[in-house]
Amino acid sequence: MPRITLPDGSVRAYDQPVTAAEVAADIGPGLAKAVIGAQINGELRDAGALIEQDAELTLITAIDRKTGESSEAALLLIRHSCAHVMAEAIQRVIPGVQLVYGPPLDKGFYYDMSVPPDRPISTDDFDAIEAAMSKIIAEDRPFARYELAVDEGMKKLQAEGSKYKIDNAKRAVEAGSDRLSWYATGEPNKDWEDLCKGPHVPSTGRIGAFKVMSLASSYWHGDANSDRLTRVYGTAFADKKQLADYLDQLEEAKKRDHRLLGKQLGLFHIDEAVGQGLVLWTPNGAIVRKELQNFISEELRKQGYQEVFCPHIAKLELYKTSGHFPYYADSQFVPIMERDFLRKLADDGCSCSDLANMMAAGDIEGYLLKPMNCPHHIKIYSSQPRSYRDLPVRLNEFGTVYRWEQSGELSGMIRVRSFTIDDAHLFCREDQLSDELRGCLSLVKVAFETLELKDLRIRIGLRDPDSSKYVGEPEVWEKAERACRDAAAELGTHVSEELGEAAFYGPKIDFIVRDVLGREWQLGTVQVDYNLPERFDLTYTGSDNQPHRPVMIHRAPFGSMERFIGVLIEHFAGAFPTWLAPEQVRVLPISDKSMAYAEKVQRALTDQRVRGGIDRNDDRIQAKIKAAVEMKVPYLLVVGPNDEREGVVSIRARGIRRNLGTLPIAVFVEALRREIDSRGRQTVVAEHFQAMTV
């Protein structure tokens, strides 16, 4: 006798088990037609799922009648269903494909499959696959669920002989399923079907719009030593308009890609001849980087940091002491060997494989391109005796490090093999740790607020107790983890804790953002470290005249300058705020006749250290404006005879498609100077043209 409670609080009583679809039909014929699934006590199910007991029921329609939008649950049903349709289509187009696993995603779905080695799937197959999918959808075949007992189901799978599906079933059983379920697209045992726990839309015709997006490879179970699978990505929506909007959004996002903008705006260059993942900062990019470094340096001075410089290499032995070698040997450039050492090996008849083994083991005399800055900073700390009165010692450096990232990982400025960390290491007493952590976090906060980076996630990376990759004693870890939690709690932002995300030497607080393609990247980080002070036997003299062990904090508000600026380019779509913009103002003379006046304006700008130049091209003003807009210059000063007569400039501001009006040269330059010095808190537009921008 189920009593069904609907979201509006109304209750419907039935004297026998009822399906969600029947409840919908009970409410009205329109809803009966529109319903594609149901949430029963919060769990997403088929519209045809039987409700036997009292339940809370939310009926899912493809498009919400009130909002005109699709709920996440609706899109999930559509996409998961579409994954089946795509799998069927692919098996039809390419015989011999074995299916593995096809889940829905945030923006679509994928299906992993094992393809015959002599017939890989290619993007050229997409048309045929989409045509086959369209046909299946046009046939509007029902998604028919049926269940078998585990024994019976396993027998069926054994008979079919797909090791992947057998594995899926075993996993389902291990996870506690007492039955196995299939979904046939049409009639069970006759039409195409797939082992699947569901749920699905009622029939293929309910998939409104879809597209096969891309191909990639993956590993079975995510294990690099296991089978290589082909992953086909697709997406699906409730209707064609949603799909078109999504594809437009993707196009827009691509225009913000830092690799594209980096080229267009002359921010950086990566040259084959220099090497993969090695960023060349071209003059415009160098300006952005320098401004950011200046900005962070100002904050560091306020917080009592001392700047240091270190070489880019050090003896291998140093990294053995720190533990970075051999722990991270695979992701470091191979050691640099001393010539005499190499000669001696050769004289002793050392073979290439002997040498390779020695290098892997670090049994050589030589140097390492530094993978981290901390060992160097530690040696600066220990270069003199330290009293408890000297602490905290805060050493900062824009320190360049080198890491051997796998070639397939490299990506523009965001994943590279050489990058500069806005690094610092703090050495403090136990009783100072919380305050210092708070100081570090406030620094990150100031940096991110100034740059209007709001869409970020904060993660506390904790040790995974089951893993052996960590160094140090459990009780020390607990102390450090507690300190991180306490400091992060004061940030007031949502913080997630993740096991296994700690550095090998200690827990950390990471700041994570997304790029335009939705990929997450770690930027800033604050890490507590009780381990390295131990390894390097660091001490300070306490008030008791006894040696004590300092605690270290590693922190980098931006993380890598390369990655940070890569993300920043995308965040601003290349339109940097004036203080960061490589070219802050461009002077556009109406014609050659105004060139002398343009030069006078330019001098006034240069005198105030404003960056920019004159467009000396023989173009009409329209063309000059277009060129400057494309370079995303914040302010354009159009100067012609009229302006010259009055000693003013005609101003255009980025993002406003018209002439704002004129200001005397000096007035504009002063206002601009204020905009730059305040890092955008004041602007020329707000000061002089506010009324016009509304």
Place this chain on the structure above:
RNA sequence: GCCGCCGUAGCUCAGUGGUAGAGCACACCCUUGGUAAGGGUGAGGUCAUGGGUUCAAGUCCCAUCGGCGGCUCCA
């Protein structure tokens, strides 16, 4: 590193085994102009690199280098 796709002028990209193309950018000339492309002329190429097939290769095959998407990894 792995799987798939891709590599033609500075940039974006056409190019069907048979004489290497366009637009933009650049240079020069005409034009001297008032808020998102004025007109003309010209220069610019080891078709990523190396091998192979062929009478003939940018085009087909193999290898290498590099890029893109994803997987795996990320102190």
